[in-house]
Amino acid sequence: MNASSNFAGFALGLAAVFGIALAIGAAIGPDPTEPAAHDSNTHAEGPxxxxxxxxxxxxxxxxxxxxxxxxxxxxxxxxxxxxxxxxxxxxxxxxxxxxxxxxxxxxxxxxxxxxxxxxxxxxxxxxxxxxxxxxxxxxxxxxxxxxxxxxxxxxxxxxxxxxxxxxxxGNYDAQPLPASATTSTVGDYTVTSSGAVTPGQASSVTLSVRRDGKPVTDLQPYLGAYGHLVALRAADLGYLHVHPEGHPGDGITPAGPGITFAVTAPSAGDYRLFLDFRHEGVVRTAEFTLSVAPGPAPTSSATAPEPAHGH
CATH class of the missing domain: 2.60.40.10 (Immunoglobulins)
Incomplete structure (x- = not known):
């Protein structure tokens, strides 16, 4: 085989490899490693x-x-x-x-x-x-x-x-994640959680504060709200932004016992919730483990083909 034939074969092979690489790149798409930014002035409802x-x-x-x-x-x-x-x-x-x-x-x-x-x-x-x-x-x-x-x-x-x-x-005494529960005790305060969370959807969660069994109706504002909630995904400590519904002084939001938040869990799994609330001049933190079950499987609008009948 002469030199020109060798060169032609090499160029053809290079073009084939390049074409395969382009096809693979188009199929995979960009690397989605950087999440989009959000505005904490309103505490975005979801990640x-x-x-x-x-x-x-x-x-x-x-x-x-x-x-x-x-x-x-x-x-x-x-x-x-x-x-x-x-x-x-x-x-x-x-x-x-x-x-x-x-x-x-x-x-x-x-x-x-x-x-x-x-x-x-x-x-x-x-x-x-x-x-x-x-x-x-x-x-x-x-x-x-x-x-x-x-x-x-x-x-x-x-x-x-x-x-x-x-x-x-130092000596690291690792602790297991506490079991999922709807009640947390902080001194003589009891905080109860209610509301179902569906992965990928904004869900309402209400945390109600009681003291010695009586509803607390005079919570004090803390960080511009009657409560501040942090939620972390247990698997990787992913940080979820959540925000309270309403704010002190709007004439609508009561000062307890319930504080309602919009929570969006990005996936099923366990989450740890930390609620900061202020009462009688003291900020306290109630902690919960929330287990989020998988959401319903997406349905397809496409009609499945009928099975072929053999003879």
């Missing part, structure tokens, strides 16, 4: 999605970097102590610390910290210095691997929740 009725939904907080913004902890490992100073920065797409934020729910930034087995939940509000460094003391008396969530809106950008890991050295 970000990749679009389309059958697309998989992604909770927030699974990435340290999103839309060019990065959550950067000063240290990712520390020792156990009652007041451990945590320092961190939010870096913008140019790599500079963000110093201007849009206030949401009475704060410029909400920091959620919890151990990966759902122990040691903390919802705190750090202080920001002029150089763009946030700082706050944390109760890290229990060793283990923690997840740190920063929920914020940088000026000129959309709301984001970024997550990073913090390792606390």
């Amino acid at each position: 970000a999605t990749t679009g389309g009725p059958n697309s998989e939904e992604y909770p927030a907080g699974l990435m340290a970097t999103q839309n060019g913004y990065t959550l950067r902890l000063d240290t990712t490992q520390t020792s156990t102590a009652a007041n451990v100073p945590l320092r961190f920065r939010i870096l913008n797409p140019a790599g500079a610390p963000v110093t201007r934020y849009v206030r949401s729910h009475d704060k410029d930034l909400h920091l959620i910290v919890v151990r990966r087995d759902m122990v040691g939940f903390q919802h705190v509000h750090p202080t920001l210095d002029q150089a763009g460094t946030w700082s706050v003391p944390l109760d890290l008396t229990r060793a283990g691997d923690y997840r740190v969530f920063a929920d914020f809106t940088a000026e000129g950008s959309d709301n984001l929740t970024l997550g990073a890991d913090l390792r606390v050295a």
Whole structure:
């Protein structure tokens, strides 16, 4: 075979391989690894999605970097102590610390910290210095691997929740996830949960507060509402944004005993719910495990072909 024949064969093979690669790329499509942004000024009713009725939904907080913004902890490992100073920065797409934020729910930034087995939940509000460094003391008396969530809106950008890991050295006594229950006790307060949650749909969940068996009807506003709810997916600590229905002072929303939230679970499975509520000047946290059952299977409008009859 001469040189021209060899070259022609090589070019034909290269074109075939290139064509196969294009076909595979078109079939797979873009990599849906980055969820869309949402606005925490209204606390979006559901997690970000990749679009389309059958697309998989992604909770927030699974990435340290999103839309060019990065959550950067000063240290990712520390020792156990009652007041451990945590320092961190939010870096913008140019790599500079963000110093201007849009206030949401009475704060410029909400920091959620919890151990990966759902122990040691903390919802705190750090202080920001002029150089763009946030700082706050944390109760890290229990060793283990923690997840740190920063929920914020940088000026000129959309709301984001970024997550990073913090390792606390020591003997890690991992705890099993508490069983699903509709009642949680916090001191002499009892909080009861009601409402069914369907995956992929906004569902109403009402948390009712009682004290010594009597309904609490004088809850005090906390972060612009009568309650603040954080929901985390147990399998990966995906962070769900939920929001209360109504707000104090609107002339409609009662100050208890029930606080109703719109919750969207992206998938079936177990979730851990943390309700912060204020009464008599003290903020308390009630914790629940919520098991979300699979939703109904989607139905197809296409008519199935009739089976062929052999002879």
